[in-house]
Amino acid sequence: MARTMKAAVFAAKGRIALREKPVPEVGPLDALMRVTTTTICGTDVHIMKGEYPVAEGLTIGHEPVGVIERLGSAVKGYREGQRVIAGAITPSGHSNACLCGFCAQDGAGTAHGWKPMGGWRFGNTIDGCQAEYVLVPDAMANLAPVPDQLTDEQVLMCPDIMSTGFGGAESGAIRIGDTVAVFAQGPIGLCATAGAKLMGATRIIAVDRVPERLEMARRLGADEVVDFSKEDPVEAIRRLTEGRGVDVSIEALGLQSTFEAALRVLRPGGTLSSLGVYSTDLRIPLDAFAAGLGDHRIITTLCPGGKERMRRLMSVISSGRVDLKPLVTHRFRLDQIEEAYDLFSHQRDGVLKVAITP
Amino acid sequence: MARTMKAAVFAAKGRIALREKPVPEVGPLDALMRVTTTTICGTDVHIMKGEYPVAEGLTIGHEPVGVIERLGSAVKGYREGQRVIAGAITPSGHSNACLCGFCAQDGAGTAHGWKPMGGWRFGNTIDGCQAEYVLVPDAMANLAPVPDQLTDEQVLMCPDIMSTGFGGAESGAIRIGDTVAVFAQGPIGLCATAGAKLMGATRIIAVDRVPERLEMARRLGADEVVDFSKEDPVEAIRRLTEGRGVDVSIEALGLQSTFEAALRVLRPGGTLSSLGVYSTDLRIPLDAFAAGLGDHRIITTLCPGGKERMRRLMSVISSGRVDLKPLVTHRFRLDQIEEAYDLFSHQRDGVLKVAITP
Amino acid sequence: MARTMKAAVFAAKGRIALREKPVPEVGPLDALMRVTTTTICGTDVHIMKGEYPVAEGLTIGHEPVGVIERLGSAVKGYREGQRVIAGAITPSGHSNACLCGFCAQDGAGTAHGWKPMGGWRFGNTIDGCQAEYVLVPDAMANLAPVPDQLTDEQVLMCPDIMSTGFGGAESGAIRIGDTVAVFAQGPIGLCATAGAKLMGATRIIAVDRVPERLEMARRLGADEVVDFSKEDPVEAIRRLTEGRGVDVSIEALGLQSTFEAALRVLRPGGTLSSLGVYSTDLRIPLDAFAAGLGDHRIITTLCPGGKERMRRLMSVISSGRVDLKPLVTHRFRLDQIEEAYDLFSHQRDGVLKVAITP
Amino acid sequence: MARTMKAAVFAAKGRIALREKPVPEVGPLDALMRVTTTTICGTDVHIMKGEYPVAEGLTIGHEPVGVIERLGSAVKGYREGQRVIAGAITPSGHSNACLCGFCAQDGAGTAHGWKPMGGWRFGNTIDGCQAEYVLVPDAMANLAPVPDQLTDEQVLMCPDIMSTGFGGAESGAIRIGDTVAVFAQGPIGLCATAGAKLMGATRIIAVDRVPERLEMARRLGADEVVDFSKEDPVEAIRRLTEGRGVDVSIEALGLQSTFEAALRVLRPGGTLSSLGVYSTDLRIPLDAFAAGLGDHRIITTLCPGGKERMRRLMSVISSGRVDLKPLVTHRFRLDQIEEAYDLFSHQRDGVLKVAITP
Structure with missing residues (x-):
């Protein structure tokens, strides 16, 4: 019997809705992340408005901070329970585009190895992270451990905005x-x-x-x-x-x-x-x-991704060179996410970024 | 009593005319080049048609091959009688733009040292080389000796087309x-x-x-x-x-x-x-x-200039890697230049480039 | 019952020997390649002489041309029977080093993701390709299809020498x-x-x-x-x-x-x-x-690897810009490989490279 | 009758001495700078000790801050009385090396245009700036106006140490x-x-x-x-x-x-x-x-020079991003320079850099 979880999905043009969905199955190269904090991006608002098309029912969101819940059978170098982030762009690491350093144009699976924006998968071509759990593809290329001394909100900008x-x-x-x-x-x-x-x-x-x-x-x-x-x-x-x-x-x-x-x-x-x-x-x-x-x-430039990028950005935060915490102006629980979209999409109340905690 | 020379000048919209003009005076940093071969560029046709404005009476042309006739008092490292070319772009070498490697945007004389297309002077802001003589400004940055084994026509593409x-x-x-x-x-x-x-x-x-x-x-x-x-x-x-x-x-x-x-x-x-x-x-x-x-x-990219650029391009020709002689499809004397413009501007007779010999 | 194959192994200091070994098992990310042509590198001679240490019994060789015999369960984008090469360096694609473009220093499996020469695995840390079969790790990052019009010998230099x-x-x-x-x-x-x-x-x-x-x-x-x-x-x-x-x-x-x-x-x-x-x-x-x-x-520079590198090098061959076939001066069957080592290591008879065909 | 000035010269191995020398003549491309502040470099100590050979009697020093006293006849874009600095490296702007961006290896005057360290002239191949006046060669490539709000000591590190x-x-x-x-x-x-x-x-x-x-x-x-x-x-x-x-x-x-x-x-x-x-x-x-x-x-890397470099470094100071004033730990008048050398060369008293004011 599959467990279920809450997830914010594209329900219809103009509407993001919270739904129950099965917790994803973990393939050999995947990792299941339990999301502890995520956020809403301007791109998500375009999706909500139907300006950027995604499949009905797709879970939205591409900026996950969380904990490894389960690792795929072929994934090495991580342990369950580890705090991690993944970038908005999740490169396979093995496409021709990736091997040239163009992770965001990752064409894994295509004949020639290039695909415009192909590295952007979360909340675009696969389920995203405005949910209790998110499946991270090609986990070994994408999971970046979070240093203990950094809070979720301190690294929340790394996956997309900062990158x-x-x-x-x-x-x-x-x-x-x-x-x-x-x-x-x-x-x-x-x-x-x-x-x-x-x-x-x-x-x-x-x-x-x-x-x-x-x-x-x-x-x-x-x-x-x-x-x-x-x-x-x-x-x-x-x-x-x-x-x-x-x-x-x-x-x-x-x-x-x-x-x-x-x-x-x-x-x-x-x-x-x-x-x-x-x-x-x-x-x-x-x-x-x-x-x-x-x-x-x-x-x-499309957002650079991959675990090395995330490691570098977190080292910027750790060093104290840049403090992006003030960008988080509002906080919501996942079950308040429709309210969060309403605030964020209308740029009310001086909002810059919101933190969503499942 | 000033000597005179023949020069093709912008006479009026639609008309390049051959005129008698004084041979230029040589300032301390200049060199006077006796032109032995030059050519017509598509840009010259724009100028002729009045699509790119230059002063009435300006000598046209920016692709000179020739011989040093006289050196300015402060010019060192050359000798009169030497075969040389100069690029279409003649950088000063000392502007802020030049010192950043942007010779073509040379802003010598401006407050901040940058000027759009400022490195293009021949046939644009100063007299050009469709003439018996041309004054090369900032000669030490611009005169590039021609190896003995190369003919005029072999290096005729270096100043602009090839660069x-x-x-x-x-x-x-x-x-x-x-x-x-x-x-x-x-x-x-x-x-x-x-x-x-x-x-x-x-x-x-x-x-x-x-x-x-x-x-x-x-x-x-x-x-x-x-x-x-x-x-x-x-x-x-x-x-x-x-x-x-x-x-x-x-x-x-x-x-x-x-x-x-x-x-x-x-x-x-x-x-x-x-x-x-x-x-x-x-x-x-x-x-x-x-x-x-x-x-x-x-x-x-605007045509890179300066003597080092010319040296490198001539070394390509010397090496035999590239042979651009076939681009010269027609030949005229300077006093036939109006005829040459007519042919070139109408792209008649399979013309690619013409050689003009004063 | 495991099948066996012939393989040239490091037997002892000064001795490469042909032995029977099991055909490798194929893990989820691997591909088994049937080797059709390979060659000997100067590095292999260092290994033979004991100047570069490898494990006794390791199959030598890192320049494989062959055909896909079997694909791992998680490998997509290839088909069995396809002609392919793999580079001498076989990056994982997912280490921090790889994600920075330093495939040859691939530190997959290390804590920080960097390892000196870590991308060189064939005939160094895993069995190589002077054998009837070779297991290609991280196949999706490493298998490069060979264009039909190119022969084995035409692409034999791509994996190492040319790269x-x-x-x-x-x-x-x-x-x-x-x-x-x-x-x-x-x-x-x-x-x-x-x-x-x-x-x-x-x-x-x-x-x-x-x-x-x-x-x-x-x-x-x-x-x-x-x-x-x-x-x-x-x-x-x-x-x-x-x-x-x-x-x-x-x-x-x-x-x-x-x-x-x-x-x-x-x-x-x-x-x-x-x-x-x-x-x-x-x-x-x-x-x-x-x-x-x-x-x-x-x-x-250590030899760049990965399938995109191989694709580019084969395109150089296809274009006819460079012809490296003359580098293959001698040909041997796999069961003559000890003789081939003898000739190659003594640089006798004007040898440049040898082709070995299992 | 030539005016004279005080200058610190290499007198003999182990000895820098203050002497009277004529104020330099100004050639067409030069500028005469009245030095208001300068400093001693580790390289000057090498020179003093005879470890780096220069001509006996040469004025030492390559880090000038000052005021334009007189401009050469061909120098445009400056005015007498202007506060300026020049880099330790004074490129001609017109050598092949300069035109490739290698100002420090400026080979102006050589046959091919490259000379190891050829851009370093002050206190090496021409008189330097530990003097009341210094002649700046190729002034248009080298004089960088100092913004009014910056003091001499604030820009004193720009010519060499900071660059x-x-x-x-x-x-x-x-x-x-x-x-x-x-x-x-x-x-x-x-x-x-x-x-x-x-x-x-x-x-x-x-x-x-x-x-x-x-x-x-x-x-x-x-x-x-x-x-x-x-x-x-x-x-x-x-x-x-x-x-x-x-x-x-x-x-x-x-x-x-x-x-x-x-x-x-x-x-x-x-x-x-x-x-x-x-x-x-x-x-x-x-x-x-x-x-x-x-x-x-x-x-x-040899110290980059030229006026654009100096402009950029001064903009770092102006912006407040970096404050190098604390590097100036001691101050001397020009006529105390032998004492300054003694302190600096023995690294006594926590000295980092000294300011010398003629």
């Missing part, structure tokens, strides 16, 4: 002494700001319009903030840089307006590091692009 | 075993094809519609050719790569259609290396861009 | 127009020479003393050869480069003398890419190292 | 989450420690034996310190990293013992970034080098 935001700074190849602009200071933009500081940017300009977010940006590393509701951010950044522009701009929202502004503020030879999930075609204005002759670079 | 085309392959960071698509096989696209082969791409797919250009592409390294007038190149490349896509695509024309196709044929994590000079805004289709989540890279 | 030699060129980060010196033109040095050409080096200087090897070096890409028994190679290279030195030097032998010469011929800022397996401490002469102030780089 | 130390971190290609060991915490090692932190290392282990230096290392970013007089640093670091080793080690002293220890503590695939000026041949122990198969990298 993505830092990835934006890394893809920008930020160097010591760079000037960097970060467009939008939601959770991912805030982590991009923190990542830019961590890599040695010495002038970080954060753009948003919500005072609390701009204030948080300052705490995490921004040297200057621009409220785009009060002044044109392109003009403001040109003025601040005395006409030179920035070395790297990071787009962390997913709109034409921010993409375009991020391009316009670049110095010649600068890099636009794009993290946004866009929902329309994008336009590159001829002048902003110097007609293709400006030595510009546009780099997109 | 730009190879730059497209280099910006694509092509690796051994890569599959590469090159869109358009004009002179720059052909050099990109040759550059891709030189860097170790093992499957190069060249796209054009002119049979002679596709045939030349095969000679220079293409493993397969696609005639876009006969089949959709995106579909053809998907078929050839069995759905995987290419590691790197190079855009060498400057149109929305080729830019878009170059994006659509990329595998996840692939790089679009853009060489085209665009004349309209560009559109990035949402699906081709995987909504921003495909780990794609779009890199633009 | 290592090309790795030396890649670690040197060779660029278009580089001058490269390759010290020693044994099989690995010859592949380094071929790799240097494939990456765009335009002046390749090959050093050896065996005329046949220098001749083969010319066939594979060397522009000039230096017979070190006739002239000092450091002086010769300085003369050839007019005092400048080389951009990259590749050491492919493993002696102090070649290591030191490879350092001495570097230009300031040059890279020594080391492939040799050394058996003594190395000395860096103060003057050759510019007292530590020459911006020199010394990079070591 | 070199940070260069060690940069050559190590330190990434977010790296573990880094820095051997020796003199001024350069301390700056390497600060640079490692600035690039995102999250576990920095500083090695020295002087308590004040270890304490300063903690202030600048070290997470842990190892007193090598109390425990073997290799064992200590292995213990701290639980056997894994460090991603990057930085050698900042110049001895066999530190070089060797820096190699021994590396994880497989790790990078030894070497900053030391060695005075003996170096030995690479076979075991520490994994016989050449550990994917190790050894990178040496």
